[in-house]
Amino acid sequence: MINLAVKIGNIQFKNPVTIASGTFGYVKPYTKASDLKKLGAFVPKTITLKKRVGNPLPRIVETASGMINAIGIENEGLDYFLQNKLSSLESLGIPLIVSISASSNDEFMILAKALDAKASVSAIELNLSCPNLANKKLIAQDAAATAELVRQIRGAVTKPLIAKLSPNVTDISEIALAAQDAGADAVSLVNTFMAMAVDIQRRKPVLGNITGGLSGPAIKPIALKMVYDVKRRVQIPILAMGGIMSAEDALEFLITGATMVAIGTASFINPKAPLEILEGIKKYMKAHKMSDIHKLIGSLKI
Amino acid sequence: MIDFQQKYTIVANKKVAGTLYQLSLDAPTLVRKVLPGQFMHIRVNDGLKPFLRRPFSIYRALKTVDILYDIVGAGTRMLSEKKKGERVDCLGPLGTPFTLPPKNVKQVVLIAGGVGVAPFLALTDILKKKNYKLILLYGARSKAQIFPMKDFKENGCQVHVATDDGSIGAKGWVSVLFPKIKRDMSTYLYTCGPRPMLACVQAFAKEKHLEGQASLEEVMACGVGACLGCSTKTTHGYKTVCHDGPVFDLSDIIF
Ligand SMILES: Cc1cc2nc3c(=O)[nH]c(=O)nc-3n(C[C@H](O)[C@H](O)[C@H](O)COP(=O)(O)OP(=O)(O)OC[C@H]3O[C@@H](n4cnc5c(N)ncnc54)[C@H](O)[C@@H]3O)c2cc1C
Ligand SMILES: Cc1cc2nc3c(=O)[nH]c(=O)nc-3n(C[C@H](O)[C@H](O)[C@H](O)COP(=O)(O)O)c2cc1C
Ligand code: FES
Numbered sequence: 001m002i003n004l005a006v007k008i009g010n011i012q013f014k015n016p017v018t019i020a021s022g023t024f025g026y027v028k029p030y031t032k033a034s035d036l037k038k039l040g041a042f043v044p045k046t047i048t049l050k051k052r053v054g055n056p057l058p059r060i061v062e063t064a065s066g067m068i069n070a071i072g073i074e075n076e077g078l079d080y081f082l083q084n085k086l087s088s089l090e091s092l093g094i095p096l097i098v099s100i101s102a103s104s105n106d107e108f109m110i111l112a113k114a115l116d117a118k119a120s121v122s123a124i125e126l127n128l129s130c131p132n133l134a135n136k137k138l139i140a141q142d143a144a145a146t147a148e149l150v151r152q153i154r155g156a157v158t159k160p161l162i163a164k165l166s167p168n169v170t171d172i173s174e175i176a177l178a179a180q181d182a183g184a185d186a187v188s189l190v191n192t193f194m195a196m197a198v199d200i201q202r203r204k205p206v207l208g209n210i211t212g213g214l215s216g217p218a219i220k221p222i223a224l225k226m227v228y229d230v231k232r233r234v235q236i237p238i239l240a241m242g243g244i245m246s247a248e249d250a251l252e253f254l255i256t257g258a259t260m261v262a263i264g265t266a267s268f269i270n271p272k273a274p275l276e277i278l279e280g281i282k283k284y285m286k287a288h289k290m291s292d293i294h295k296l297i298g299s300l301k302i
Numbered sequence: 303m304i305d306f307q308q309k310y311t312i313v314a315n316k317k318v319a320g321t322l323y324q325l326s327l328d329a330p331t332l333v334r335k336v337l338p339g340q341f342m343h344i345r346v347n348d349g350l351k352p353f354l355r356r357p358f359s360i361y362r363a364l365k366t367v368d369i370l371y372d373i374v375g376a377g378t379r380m381l382s383e384k385k386k387g388e389r390v391d392c393l394g395p396l397g398t399p400f401t402l403p404p405k406n407v408k409q410v411v412l413i414a415g416g417v418g419v420a421p422f423l424a425l426t427d428i429l430k431k432k433n434y435k436l437i438l439l440y441g442a443r444s445k446a447q448i449f450p451m452k453d454f455k456e457n458g459c460q461v462h463v464a465t466d467d468g469s470i471g472a473k474g475w476v477s478v479l480f481p482k483i484k485r486d487m488s489t490y491l492y493t494c495g496p497r498p499m500l501a502c503v504q505a506f507a508k509e510k511h512l513e514g515q516a517s518l519e520e521v522m523a524c525g526v527g528a529c530l531g532c533s534t535k536t537t538h539g540y541k542t543v544c545h546d547g548p549v550f551d552l553s554d555i556i557f
Contacts, residue, residue, distance in 0.1 A: 022529065023524075023528065023529060024528050025526075025527060025528035025529070045530075053539060053540060054530060054540060057520075057533060057535065057540075058520070058521055059530070059531050059532075059533060060521055060522075060523050060529070060531035060532070061521065062353050062354045062521070063353070064351075064353075065350045065351075065353055066353060067353065067354060067523060069523070069529070069531055071529065071530045071531060074530045074533070074540065216353060217350060265523075267524070267528070268355070268523040268524040268525075268528075268529060269345065269353070269355060270307075270345075270391075271307055271393070271524075271526075272307060
């Protein structure tokens with residue numbers, strides 16, 4: 001038997017593979033995917049307090065080994081989520097990590113408290129890093145603001161808190177440290193890299209929002225280095241993502257120190273990617289005669 | 303496993319005219335499942351280039367599942383280089399299909415621009431069984447892009463062609479063919495093609511008090527309604543082309 005179980009706060013996940021927020025919707029499109037139950041956790045698309053219509057069109061563009069998106073957290077808002085989405089997510093039967101975002105700390109608080117009250121929510125991910133919200137500065141670009149928000153929410157909720165960080169910073173480990181010291185149970189990294197594309201025929205930005213966030217294999221090596229930097233400074237678990245397409249990619253992150261990995265853009269190309277990656281991790285552990293995932297996590301030899 | 307993802311073997315992949323190709327996939331289980339207006343989301347290369355899948359309407363699903371496609375960029379070029387016997391990774395059938403015309407309708411007019419004609423063959427395979435008068439107005443760049451309309455004619459379609467350069471049929475956009483629509487019987491429209499053309503059809507429909515459906519195109523990532531990347535503006539707010547569409551009520555689309 002291989003032990004794949006990992007923990008964030010007091011919550012146990014049967015394995016370290018999950019979904020990156022915003023890349024699997026609220027599961028409905030994939031309801032036939034009963035095998036999703038095999039994953040360690042599910043993370044639905046970020047929700048906000050009020051409905052958000054999202055950004056102007058077009059919202060995505062393909063780039064070399066990746067894509068840029070500017071969805072703008074289109075979602076129906078908290079009440080709709082609780083009434084119409086949560087039950088189908090519950091039926092998956094795996095831990096739910098619900099991602100939230102807001103334009104003020106007060107709104108974050110309302111969202112966090114509402115989710116804290118739901119038995120079926122295992123943990124709350126604070127999306128401090130969406131590049132598509134037209135805010136001047138992201139919370140995750142400011143260590144003090146990150147600490148302040150995490151501290152406030154920490155004081156009011158009991159479920160594990162995961163701070164989702166932005167790679168669009170000078171030193172991500174500083175922000176991670178601030179989140180840890182303010183009481184976050186884990187950090188997830190990375191969100192997308194701010195990016196843009198230009199239509200040279202029309203001499204206009206391709207995206208309606210002008211800029212967006214780059215994801216996919218193009219960002220993987222940079223995301224990996226950020227996990228490395230954060231791992232050296234913080235003790236709380238890291239939920240890592242950024243261009244993971246294969247089990248080999250996921251293993252790089254685990255070896256570097258990630259406790260869990262999230263699969264994002266890869267699912268667009270191969271909806272089976274999360275499950276194949278989970279199988280690939282098991283296969284690797286068998287081949288390397290490892291019986292416990294903790295032998296793998298952070299096993300990087302320097 | 304996620305059952306809408308399958309690899310299908312290519313039975314044929316042939317040029318039909320100009321830069322238009324027809325791909326036939328051996329997909330017996332799919333043939334029975336697909337509905338006209340739905341699409342397949344195809345991974346044209348196993349590597350990272352191109353990165354995303356490419357969406358294509360289902361052209362026909364009789365013995366094989368067929369796609370009619372135009373080479374417009376690197377992805378479609380790569381698809382055209384695939385050989386008989388190779389397997390392609392597909393998601394599908396995806397999207398909301400066409401619905402049948404309302405009860406009183408006697409005449410159905412299909413208005414297509416370029417490869418936008420693709421979803422209409424499968425549609426006429428169904429409509430021909432219902433005794434409608436079927437008319438296809440088809441606009442293309444030039445004669446070289448016009449493929450034999452035999453299959454449409456066999457389905458009972460009266461075909462009218464327009465080309466941008468007038469090399470065959472009427473000269474100009476497909477809209478020059480609108481006068482061909484005799485409105486002595488209750489008429490319903492289906493349209494697919496470039497957005498400016500669709501806008502033109504919508505304006506025409508509004509003026510003549512006609513109803514219809516349009517199939518839209520938008521750049522896609524997931525193809526299943528998960529990423530909200532392919533949204534389009536409608537009178538009911540943003541809707542995903544891949545999941546809520548690609549077929550929309552013609553009057554609902556905001557151009
Ligand atoms: C629902 C639907 C059905 C379609 N049916 C057909 C069909 O039956 N036959 C056919 O030839 N084409 C069809 N298209 C368009 C087809 O998807 C594009 O021509 C194709 O993706 C172009 O890829 P490329 O790499 O050759 O071009 P590139 O221009 O190099 O592609 C760059 C990016 O833009 C996207 N893109 C480019 N043009 C379009 C477009 N018109 N619509 C959506 N995305 C686009 C590509 O997918 C890719 O992400 C359909 C599109 C949609 C959304
Ligand atoms: C289309 C799209 C939508 C996304 N939406 C969200 C979101 O709502 N909330 C969030 O925290 N991250 C969102 N992300 C970021 C991903 O969760 C992930 O952090 C990022 O894409 C990097 O991982 P990847 O390269 O594996 O996709 C989105 C990414 C994409 C591509
Ligand atoms: S392509 Fe992802 S929602 Fe349509």
